[in-house]
Amino acid sequence: MKLACFSFTEKGYKIGEAISKLSNENNYEIHHYPSSKIPEGVNNLLKRIWSEYEGFIFISAVGIAVRMINPFIKHKTIDPAVIVIDDLGKYSISLLSGHLGGANEIAQWIGEKLGAMPIITTASDNRGIDSIDMFAKRNNYFIENMNSTTKLTSMMVNGKKIGLYTEDGEIIKYDNLVLVQSLENVNLNIDGLIIVSSKLNISAIEVPYIVLRPKNINIGIGCRKGIEANMIINAIKSALNEIEISLESIKAIGTVEVKKDEAGIIEAAKYFNCSLKIFTIDEIKNIENNFAQSQFVKNTIGVYSVAEPSAYLLGGKLIKHKSIYNGITIAVSRSIHN
CATH class of the missing domain: 3.40.50.11220 (Rossmann fold)
Structure with missing residues (x-):
């Protein structure tokens, strides 16, 4: 610094x-x-x-x-x-x-x-509680509705009952906290709600709330040689939009070593400000039988599949099996907290 x-x-x-x-x-x-x-x-x-x-x-x-x-x-x-x-x-x-x-x-x-x-x-520090912005900063969450941080933190300073729904498992430091298991029909007696989720289109919440986007979404990519970055970027956007997932939650992009120098994939990782992980042929071969297979892909690069194994190897559970967008194959996984 x-x-x-x-x-x-x-x-x-x-x-x-x-x-x-x-x-x-x-x-x-x-x-x-x-x-x-x-x-x-x-x-x-x-x-x-x-x-x-x-x-x-x-x-x-x-x-x-x-x-x-x-x-x-x-x-x-x-x-x-x-x-x-x-x-x-x-x-x-x-x-x-x-x-x-x-x-x-x-x-x-x-x-x-x-x-x-x-x-x-700062009032939250003097009371020994987490402010929402520090909780987000510490866990690398993107704050979607920044204007709500002041209101929710003020509620915490005043001892109000605050709910927490999280996909990530990290718990904000606050005594009067209620863990919420589902965002459907939130009916607990709470004054405000902190939502840590990659999901878009969150159902109507009747109390003040804030949405924090965890970095827990992984993208596996397979593509033909020389594909342009804007096409890959648009393919990722389309894939996540179809399953109603925030782009702000992208944690990593993965592909096979044969594609390690593809400018389009490299630029896409920069665009989404996420890491790029390259997997070896052997790493993918070890798990490729668990996924749909393509003889054409096998004949071309030596493995039956790229997108799904890459998404899986990045960690978590597949939430979108491979889909093809103008010659680009995308699969999506969500990291699971320990």
Whole structure:
């Protein structure tokens, strides 16, 4: 994580130097910018590097930091972490993006290193419960309706009864939690609902709810040589739409080693921001008898099937057997939590 540190006084400079020497600890890369050594001025430098850093540390009064960052603040999902340390090194304050940006964690870490008191004002942390955005971040869930996080987290802060339906098995840290086994006819006496699911078209829920998309969907692909990326991308979209599965839940794409250099498959993995796993002929041969077989595929590449074995080897249970879209074979599996 790349952090920029600004200091404004002689004492602040010493603290900034001490912090910069912690670079490479805890995966932090820290650059110190003393205000006296910035010819263009802090405001101009901040404007230039705002998008380059994931976090900013101000060794200053809180008011100075607030005025300087104000022009650049956009939304909690993209704002960097901002931490303020007084120039006596007494307090380490999480000012902005405490959860998703990681400011709470950084403030606590710096506090431990400097012997300063971490100041964390987010209500959920102070009550020892998970905020929904941190729960999502920790488990790599995509938050589908981000605007609902504040409302649901507020309910948790106020001790309301919250339901949790999950395909993933991870449980949010909250005492007044009710596990929901099905989204059909949710009739429990709950005030809100957290849904961790790859399913689209969730039936009407009468209480406030939020949808978190787990990365649990695997795509097996077989295709003819030289197929274009847009055709593969559209084939995957069609396959998942048919079974009402969110694209945000794609975890991995898999295929056979003969196809490892197919530009279309490689670009599709980049498009969906997922991993690409290449299986050997032997790996597929070991399980190919469990799936539908094609003599043409066998004669062409040496195995009877690619899409279904690849989806299976990526983990989980097949939820869509092979379907063909303009010469592209797609199969889908869902990972099962332990």
